[in-house]
């Protein structure tokens with residue numbers, strides 16, 4: 001496997017303190033079995049799955065509990081054995097916020113009994129069936145986007161390059177790093193399986209330069225595989241180069257239009273965790289049952305990476321890591337930049353949960369009071385999406401939707417760079433996140449208003465036409481009456497004449 | 511002196527011509543303004559502004575005959591946008607005119623509808639469907655929540671519900 005350094009610099013971005021030392025100091029902890037599972041029916045971007053178990057039923061590890069009916073969906077499996085306690089609505093973390101969704105709650109029995117060997121179907125030959133097998137295996141993008149993997153590997157657009165994303169640029173998160181160190185051969189194998197499915201001529205594994213052990217392990221595994229299409233790109237350690245769009249641009253020089261997915265211009269990105277999951281599915285017939293989660297922050301007793309069964313309540317995971325320590329300010333799901341605070345620790349780990357931070361008070365940026373924008377331009381320099389955050393800010397606060405469009409609000413990836421760099425402590429990213437909701441509503445309303453106007457026009461036209469038709473009818477009758485008048489007169493006279501004759505005949509015959 | 515008079519007279523004449531011309535052109539200009547004003551209104555045709563629809567209200571605004579705070583469904587947002595566009599003062603919304611809101615839609619109570627068909631022709635966007643003697647229904651995706659049909663129902667069986675319920 002060839003190692004190379006892309007000669008492009010990333011656009012914008014920041015160098016941030018990594019905070020990854022504690023969680024990478026020991027290997028991934030394995031063998032954790034939770035007492036409860038909360039399996040959300042919708043853990044992916046797409047329509048929810050349909051439950052196929054009933055209350056009270058015993059399920060085994062690896063058993064399907066909810067099936068993917070739609071194409072853009074992915075099945076859900078029991079990640080340990082136990083009994084189904086309930087199927088009910090619960091709050092579950094999703095990509096950008098907590099949402100309420102239907103969940104299968106399972107009381108684990110601690111036996112962790114797997115399905116009998118051979119119960120899973122073997123990896124099929126036919127590519128169509130292979131995709132279905134990935135969907136039934138519940139595999140989604142594990143980098144956090146949770147896009148169904150089968151959908152991304154489908155034959156829509158010819159793929160130029162398959163990019164395996166090992167650029168874990170956000171502070172605190174180290175699950176991908178640890179997985180690359182410990183399971184490089186499996187990741188490379190998963191990557192090659194996906195490359196074959198996509199018929200991609202090239203496959204690039206991208207890793208940040210600050211992960212030498214991971215790079216070493218991957219190079220070793222790449223050499224062992226003997227595949228010539230594989231390359232390893234080492235990427236400068238700048239946040240947020242691991243973002244899909246940023247990475248594609250960095251590696252290929254092509255800017256992904258904001259209206260398109262990278263896949264639509266021929267670049268498919270898959271996270272290293274996803275590659276690992278594909279390997280497990282194909283080589284061992286094991287669906288997606290667990291993922292590596294980084295548990296970090298000064299508020300945690302033993303920060304580490306844990307192979308966590310999907311559906312584990314966050315509280316149990318924290319307990320496994322020795323519980324809370326000291327003064328915990330907040331619980332954050334995801335990294336310190338793009339993550340969000342959780343209201344409690346009862347929610348489950350889902351397929352998309354990569355990192356859990358129990359932040360101590362000292363770690364959290366204290367809320368400085370906001371000052372005026374001094375137009376220093378720092379935010380524009382830091383923005384990886386080439387936006388002008390200070391202009392966006394003004395437009396957002398003025399609720400000026402036309403201007404928001406002009407300055408490209410929808411291109412903002414909410415990375416938080418502008419926020420961190422702003423000397424006036426303006427919460428730019430938060431403003432943009434909220435503005436996006438308002439903006440989407442505004443756009444929907446504009447479309448509705450325009451349609452309504454059209455409907456009203458047609459209604460008016462029809463009414464006018466109705467009135468016109470009424471008038472026309474009246475005119476016609478009047479016209480007929482007028483033109484027929486002489487003939488009518490004649491007819492009447494003729495009738496009178498006939499009557500008179502009849503009468504005179506009558507009198508004659510008498 | 512003479513030159514001064516001539517120059518002034520010329521100026522007066524020229525300006526007169528400008529005035530006459532602008533007067534000729536003004537209605538067209540006003541039409542354009544009305545069109546833009548209309549595009550700033552919600553265009554749901556509820557008539558709560560006191561005009562028979564958004565366009566007539568827009569025309570009245572463009573002609574300077576109407577206040578800009580008369581559109582209940584548009585709310586403060588619309589007042590602000592109008593004020594900005596027309597260079598007028600922002601004024602508080604006149605809340606006495608009505609309560610139509612785009613966040614609500616009409617729903618016909620199927621148990622009470624007598625199929626009189628009175629609500630169908632009055633709906634400005636043809637969102638009510640049904641023929642005489644049958645139960646009528648509102649197409650929620652087309653309904654603007656203008657409230658017009660409510661007053662025409664003899665058995666009072668049309669309600670407003672939140673749009674996304």
Ligand code: SF4
Pocket residue numbers: 372373374375376377378379380389390393418421422423424425426
């Ligand atoms: S970084 Fe802050 S102060 Fe500087 S231009 Fe941007 S918003 Fe204004």
Ligand code: SF4
Pocket residue numbers: 379382383384385386387389411412413414415416417418419428429432
């Ligand atoms: S949060 Fe948005 S505007 Fe700010 S730097 Fe990131 S992409 Fe640019």
Ligand code: SF4
Pocket residue numbers: 551552553554555556557558559560561562563564565567580581582583584
């Ligand atoms: S009140 Fe109703 S009819 Fe009048 S402008 Fe507003 S939406 Fe249009």
Ligand code: SF4
Pocket residue numbers: 618622623624625626627628629630640646662663664665666667668
């Ligand atoms: S006006 Fe009322 S009763 Fe008559 S058709 Fe409409 S909803 Fe039914």
